[in-house]
Amino acid sequence: MASVVSLPVGELRKSDGKPIMLRDVLGWSVDHKVIGVQYALIALFFFIIGGSLAMLIRWELLTPALDLMANGAAYNTLFSIHGTVMIFLWVIPMSAAFGNYVVPLQLGAKDMAFPWLNAFAFWLIPPAGVLMLMGWFVGPAEAGWTSYPPLSTMFSPDGQTLWAISIHLLGLSSILGAINFIVTIANMRPEGMGWFQMPLFCWAILATSIIIVMATPFLAGGLTLLILDRVAGTAFFNPAEGGDVLLWQNVFWFYSHPAVYIMVLPAFGILSDVLSVHARKPIFGYRMIALSSIAIAVVGFTVWAHHMFTALAPQFRIPFMITSMIIAVPTGIKVFSWLGTIWGGKIRWTSAMLFGLGFLSMFVIGGISGVMLGSVPFDLHVHDTYFVVSHLHFVLYGGSVFGLYAGIYHWYPKVTGRMLDERMGKWHFALTYIGFFFTFFPMHMAGLAGMPRRIAVYAPEFQTWNVVISIASFVLGVSTFVLLYNMVWALRNGKVAGPNPWRALTLEWATSSPPPATNFVGDPVPFKDPYGYGTKEAAAYVEAVEARYGTPDDVAQSSKPAPAETAGD
Amino acid sequence: MDENKQTHAQSEHAPNDTVHLPGGRSITLPGGIYTFVFVILALLTVFEIIVAELPDGFFTLPLLLLASLLKAVLVVTFYMHLNTDNRIFRLVLLIPVGVMLLSAMWLLAVPPVAW
């Protein structure tokens, strides 16, 4: 057995990366690190907005009557904008933030393939977000994030047009970003890193990007038709004039089902990295995890009509039931492989790891209810009820957002050079885990008992469940601020991280924290296996990295005289 | 300029449509084939128009689709150099075309049978 290991060599260096300042973030920059932080900040901003809307929704639902909101339409705008903002302006940009910051580093590249395009893609997001929120000046969209016509074309106020334009911009931004990722990952891997030596986060971003390039244009096409119907007098979706209401539903779900994987695959990638690093054990079944991402991406294109089981002609329902259920197999492979990864490891209860484990535990519930929903006869009962609301939040919050939280705790030291506070992190985790479970699990019961979704006025018998849900959701809302406070607090007061606080083997840790402008000094040398923990070579590699870039103590020593004034995170 | 071209062509490329690409490969630029493809495209268009003008029959639509598919393939293969260029571009083109065709067929299948 050849045990030759390539090591980064050189003198002891002090950290020469400059932290990203507020003025960097506010201006135009083509540095992928700055752009990554920009994505993260804007996503967190919209996370707060979307979260506030959710709190209003839960406040309204404390009682069966309409009391907080002036009328049903005002309530409809809440969940429409909540859904849209959370999906298009929080989860997707936040995944893009990690993609932008981490992928070039993990590939040992100096930047993305197209830095200018990267910045351009980011700067499409602020105007899109402004357009979305401007809806409140003209009457915001009130047809749900799915915006089914004719409700969205004939009955929704002008904010619906702004909504459509905004999503158009966000879609364009996604496509440009995805093209950039595909080219970067395909062309810019360093020597010695084949496809199957790539970190799994890169695999996840690759699969996500392929889906974005293929699926987002469907949404763009559909939105174009929607805007034309609203402003130019066409009638693509108006049956009275020769249009078809199912056309939108089909086109929308052509995009939006794959979009579910756009939202969750990056979190899968983060999870693979986090579990392996913090359990100090190689990924169990690397190939199976990588290939199941691709399998999910492919099969994900064939299942969209399960969102339309109650609208579709009966003879078309069964094929989609079969494809939908098949998705359970690659997803199951992933879950069991992750279990295999932590099994027998040396698990550190870091905040990142806790959120990783929380992801596994909550996502499984979403997966189980997902298979149930795939079964047509059962779906006939629970379609468009709180059961579905519960399922999608278990997948998107318990899955994606827990994954993103894990990513924040995992990579924050790399971005800022300082560690997040672990005590606060654990409080954050405990509040989130408990608040999340008791917010969304009772929704299953409400849905099974007969509560439809998207209603402000409901039958009094559902009030008990709703009060429980609302109280838990307020806990969940508060938990977010623990994280935000921690992120601001740690900028100045966090422990100095050093180049590689988690002693990880992927390339982003083989440089100082924060990395210098060109990411690496000299050519980076990838370790032969990104998850090869438990070997002497791995230990030697980690030590060599610390020797080259300095231990946390060295870094703290060298930066003692004048603590850098960091304003951005 | 014209002289420039002459000397350039004579000095570097003996048959003047062979070009050396970076990376040591060389490629023949088939000017004749480009023109030939254009002629075929034009003929196919005429053929299509004739088919469309004839009274509608069972074969009208398949013939039209076949002809336009052939035209599209010709342009993509020769004008967009998919025949000589990197293979991954074929994949990049074919996957969305396949997805799109399936989706279009689905959209066409829904209305009449449904309700």
Next chain:
Amino acid sequence: MNRSSSGINIVPILIVAVVCIGGGLLISTLTPTLFPVQASSQAQQIDTLFQLMLAIGGGLFLLVQGLIYYAAFRFRVKDENDRSDGPPIHGNNTLEIVWTAIPAVVVVILVIYSYSVWVSIETPQQNETTVEVVGRRFAWTFTYTAEDIIDPQTNAPVRFNDPNLYTYVNEALRLQMTATDVNHAFWVPQMRIKQDLLVGRITEMRFTPILSTDTNGDGIYEMAEAFPLRCAELCGDGHGAMGLVSHVYVFGSREEYDNWFAQRVNLVLNPPEDPVARGAQILPTYPCSGCHVLTSLGWTGQSGPNLNGIGDRASRRVAGDSAEEYIVHSIRHPLRYLVPGYAGIMPQFIEDDPSNANYMSDADLIAITAYLCTQTASGDSACDISTIEEAAAEEVTTSGMASQ
């Protein structure tokens, strides 16, 4: 550590299997408490399917959560200075094949079972009764047809409308549905069935009720006992309220249903002479309760103007319109005058096309107006029957709209 993970010890595996399978079965016994009562033959099959899925899902839930919690506590390293790694295990083919194959098998079983349930609940029954359903913002209209009774006035089978669905135990029911403005979805949780109503298309669904709504056996069918009809597709402002206005009444026997049906046919063929009484009888058959409040008929809608005391206010609404003119015009041309604060979403009730779901004959209009005129504080009618007839006969165009 290395050795223990490769050697297989049968006892813990057996314990885990017993706990997971037993736990799943235990969880699945909760099924009846999660659902509303089973009121249709479809509900029984769907509940059994759910019970199976809950048993499998519950077992899987216990297995995975158990493994996660076990691993998190068992393999935790507390010492911050401990720099040791776990064993370099990269995979195990047998295990990976097993956990690919087991979900695959489970999925195949679920697909086959779901398919068989689907076929059984979707196959058309013999002797189905068809009821037409129209969904609109924010009310439902059910149209019943008496195939064998000819209305002498229209020379067609007698048809009548109602905002509620009436049926009886063990009747194979087929609903033929469409929507007039936006999409809606028909859902009766007790029946476990749901179907979207699509604009411009006819959709259909079928179910067979097996449970009477006369739960206390007094022979009286009250709203409090009837099954609520929920709207499950976002349709705008009054979407939530649309799920509270209509109900499904299931008679205990065919005789009771036939009785009810005969009464309703009789009402169409031999309407009462007194227009106010007639109005009180036919007004509930129009889909007004989804939006309007009218305490005397038990309406609680939220998205339209309140009709309590309308007789007192009607003459003051539009300059130049008497009370009877105002009410008649508001039904025939709802957009002509909008009460401040309300959107123009009321359907226009027309008189020229009896096959239209919004059809309202002049006779019905007169009776309804006469009834609404009696909605005053004093209880006296604000109108005169002959002036109502004049107002109804008068042609009004929408061109003179006061506000839009």
Next chain:
Amino acid sequence: MSEVSIQHTDVSVSQAAARAKAKALRVSNYKFAMWLYLASEVVIFGTLIAAYAVFRYNNPEVVHEVHKEAGVLLVAINTFLLLMSSWCMVMGLRDIQMGNRQGLIRWIAATAVLGTVFIALQAVEYSVLSAAGVLMTPGAEFHAFAAHFYPPTFFHGLHVFVGVLWAVIWVIIPAMRGSYGPGDYLGVEFFGLYWHFVDVVWIVLFTVIYLW
């Protein structure tokens, strides 16, 4: 387990080689990105065409009537123009690859002119159809065909328009100022990919919308 031997890697890679490698990468990067962009365009156009096809499938009489009224002559001419522009485009690329910059300018100018004429004829076609009552103002003037016909064709026309601008601003003018040469024709090839793609879209549009 055997001894761990540590192999030190030489960091000093030849600067020139690195730059050459970077440049080679850049070329394929840009072309790769262009193809990915075209892939997403396939889907956008596909959605518009599919929306038309659904309409055509359900309302054959409406479409037949319009076809009968409009005839195929104008659009046939337009199709030839666009096919010819594609041919000019590829001949221009061939010239610059062989080092003939003057030829490039001539051929691409021809391409741009043909594209302009195409847009002009499309405008003529729109006015003819509008005069025949194929309008999409809602209400009395509403013609169902118009609503499904104008969006895809207009969207395509917009692409041709962008293509003409592109040809002038990024190909012809730089070429006249001395850019591009036998080893430096990526910009032309790039534009060519776009232009041919627009041509392919027209081939499909022509068949589905005008002939079917």
